[in-house]
Amino acid sequence: MSSQTTTLPARPATADDAEPAVEVADLVKRYGRSSRPAVDGLSFAVRRGEVFGLLGPNGAGKTTTVGVLTTRVTKTSGRATVAGIDVSADPVAARAVLGVVPQRPNLDRSLDARGNLVWHAAYHGVPRARRRALADELLERMGLADKATTNPDELSGGQAQRLIIARGLMHDPRVLFLDEPSTGLDPQARLFVHDRVAELAASGVTVVLTTHDMDEAAKLADRVGIVDHGRLLALDTPSALVAALPGEATIDLTLTGADVATLRGRIDAVRGIAGVEDLTGERPDTHLRVRCDGEAGAVLAPVLGAVADAGATVSEVDLGEPTLEDVFIDLTGRGLR
């Protein structure tokens, strides 16, 4: 999945592909008598086999959207389908084809790790003879083979999360929903979870994940929908979202030995430079941010040449490529929630 940030893995197109794995149209959810809806006319479609990320600040409506899709929240209006099944019209059928990894661990602490998987399979009608073998296979895949008889209380956060993912897969769902899958995990556990998600996508399971972690979205998702105040602000591949940002890449320069006006004039004259900002403030050295139209690396040499011509000495160069975080901040603002 090294190229997952660009496009979908190429697959032979069949008529089957026409129907999205998940479809949300004009979805509205208003809790009680609150004036502002949690989800306010959201629409998007997820293709089969895709990893789709819903990215947004806390309270943006991501979890509510997943709640509607997983039959735990009733919609106010609009339409939501999973694998072609309308989740409000036929929640029972929808539950059979979707798997859920919730934001908060909800493992059954009256059962051990294997029991959680085996009974989940029983709820979903997996034949008795296959349950245990399937559970052991998934425990193995999730690196929990030695924890089969451990009580969930004694698992670490990462182990519990892996067990929850294993549980969500016991009934072979067509769409797996992961709500904030790596919140609170240490870096190793995060990486492990990321690898498993990538593996799932490669095996053809459609994955819908919510996150407020830009790096996670950029790394895992084929496409990302940025949501705020219950509305969709942007929807594209992470790289396309970044490419659409105005301003593009930056070069930060720390230097001495020339006055700012001269420097700005010289740098501005270089082709492919969108602008120069003076960020010196109180610092003793001059500090400039050069915004480039294209990639920062491409104009670095001429910019440094222009600086040398002005008689300045550069002490530090810092190249900044925009990230999904910049897109996110650009769309949702800097204010704290």
Next chain:
Amino acid sequence: MSAPTAAPRTAPRQAGPGQGRAFLGVLGRDLAVTGKEFGSFISQVLVQPFFLLFVFGVVLGQLGYVTPGYAQLLLPGLLALNAFFVAVQATALPLVIDFSYTKEIEDRLLAPLSTRLVAVEKIVFGALRGLFGSLVMIPVGYLVLDEVAWDLAGLPLAALLLVLGSLAGGAAGLVIGTLVSPRRINVVFAVVITPLLFTGSTQFPFLQLGNLRWFQVICALNPITYVSEGLRGALTPSVPHLAGWICLLALLVSCALFGAIGIRGFVRRAID
């Protein structure tokens, strides 16, 4: 995890396993957990009624404060009490904790089973525990008390009454479990459960309360009264008792009323 390129998975596939199997799966989980914790279950079921039986049936009898026939009256009452209470406890307490803190029930709410049927499963499971709790009182009663004689012809009716009493208890537990917040559960158990314990006509015959009319009216509102009185009619008909059909009707109404409120409360808690 088959590859998506295999036989196109078209249109909604068969809606999972059928709700019957999902229901049995969820019920099987609850029974399996009870089996694992059998020791604590049995002590929870036996300790309180055993002491009631011992003090009222044996100690007070030996001291001469109660008449010899009292044990005959008490045992059906304690069967009724256990059927209802064990069921209430089996349903109410875990639900309060599940919905408010652990969310452990979520995985079952996501089973291919309608949410109402998950609620029905809770009632049925509570009722099974209640039924078991009342049946184990029979040998205990025979061992502790020396003067128990039952009319065996009444056993089928007695069994039916116990089933209905347990179901009413399970449904009442569902009402408490879905309406009461965990901060209030202690208060509710103190102010609801204790009065229920002493107004269920378990320790006295309902019809002889004529001189305490107000108390009789309160007892008439307690479903346990109808299990106790019905059991006396079936097993120890010499003790004055309410007519069987009144008891059956009252229990059916209790089941329907608590069931309807409880299931509504459950759905409200389960789905936002």
